[in-house]
Amino acid sequence: VDLSLEWLGMRMASPLYNASGVMCRTREELDAVAGSAAGALITKSCTLTPREGNPEPRYHATALGSINSMGLPNEGYPYYFDYAQQFDYRKPLFVSVSGMSLEDNLFMLADLRDRHLPCLPEINLSCPNLPGKPQLAYDFAATAEALEKISQVYPGAFGVKLPPYFDPVHFAQMAALLNRFEGLRFVTCINSVGNGLLIDLASETTLISPKGGLGGLGGDYVLPTALANVREFARLMPDKHVIGCGGIKSGAEAFMHILCGATAVQIGTCLHEEGVGAFARIQHELAELMAQKGYQCLADFRGRLKTL
Numbered sequence: 001v002d003l004s005l006e007w008l009g010m011r012m013a014s015p016l017y018n019a020s021g022v023m024c025r026t027r028e029e030l031d032a033v034a035g036s037a038a039g040a041l042i043t044k045s046c047t048l049t050p051r052e053g054n055p056e057p058r059y060h061a062t063a064l065g066s067i068n069s070m071g072l073p074n075e076g077y078p079y080y081f082d083y084a085q086q087f088d089y090r091k092p093l094f095v096s097v098s099g100m101s102l103e104d105n106l107f108m109l110a111d112l113r114d115r116h117l118p119c120l121p122e123i124n125l126s127c128p129n130l131p132g133k134p135q136l137a138y139d140f141a142a143t144a145e146a147l148e149k150i151s152q153v154y155p156g157a158f159g160v161k162l163p164p165y166f167d168p169v170h171f172a173q174m175a176a177l178l179n180r181f182e183g184l185r186f187v188t189c190i191n192s193v194g195n196g197l198l199i200d201l202a203s204e205t206t207l208i209s210p211k212g213g214l215g216g217l218g219g220d221y222v223l224p225t226a227l228a229n230v231r232e233f234a235r236l237m238p239d240k241h242v243i244g245c246g247g248i249k250s251g252a253e254a255f256m257h258i259l260c261g262a263t264a265v266q267i268g269t270c271l272h273e274e275g276v277g278a279f280a281r282i283q284h285e286l287a288e289l290m291a292q293k294g295y296q297c298l299a300d301f302r303g304r305l306k307t308l
């Protein structure tokens, strides 16, 4: 069974890598992912200047997944761009960019452009945890304006991290918008399902502190929504790649995301809870499943979901 893939001029030995935000804030964490069975790695979303993030507790895992309101804690963009400068590129590296404003995003992307590095930016349009700031990608006009300006500043291939959508009209509107930008070569679906609320029954208290306990959901909670977003955007944007993210904890969910059309897949909550050993385990399970089904490679089943 062959798990390798090539896309946008990059070769990956495995379709699995980390979701931005998990196991990627420090160079030690990034090196751990780089040294694991992961096929690629991506950095924590970065801002112009370092950020502490939201008050703790700001992450909590349950039997069904996770809730987080980290608040974009990161070391500031030079830290990650410097990491990308010294990286050996034995596997692809992506840098996640999530400026506090369009100007910040343009400033960081111009810096990245001028470094002429092999890494690709994944522009985060969907952080749900900045108090008072809505997720940009739920404002279609603002998203169009941002992508216009980004395309003017950044000539290379880039991708965007999208929030989940829940309505076919929105899938169609967003796909039509994104299809206008040739430099936009991939979308990562989905970011956490924003502003959920989990409660500790015994203490009758929220599980996390920020925003009265509201946070982005990951894990089993979001698999159906993630699969729907991957399938819809893969169908509506046949010339772009869709990276699947959301609810992957075994070979089965990785297989489902690829069946829906994902080129590669990102692991968030499961990686946070299990550690980098999750990559080898999930990869083995995926290979087993493919062998059982008689598939030799990912292209044998990618995007081949059947409907009734």
Ligand SMILES: O=C(O)c1[nH]c(=O)[nH]c(=O)c1I
Residues within 6 Å of the ligand: 021, 045, 068, 069, 070, 071, 072, 073, 098, 124, 126, 127, 128, 129, 191, 192, 216
């Ligand atoms: O709270 C965060 O740092 C965070 N958390 C998420 O679940 N998604 C994001 O894009 C971000 I920037």
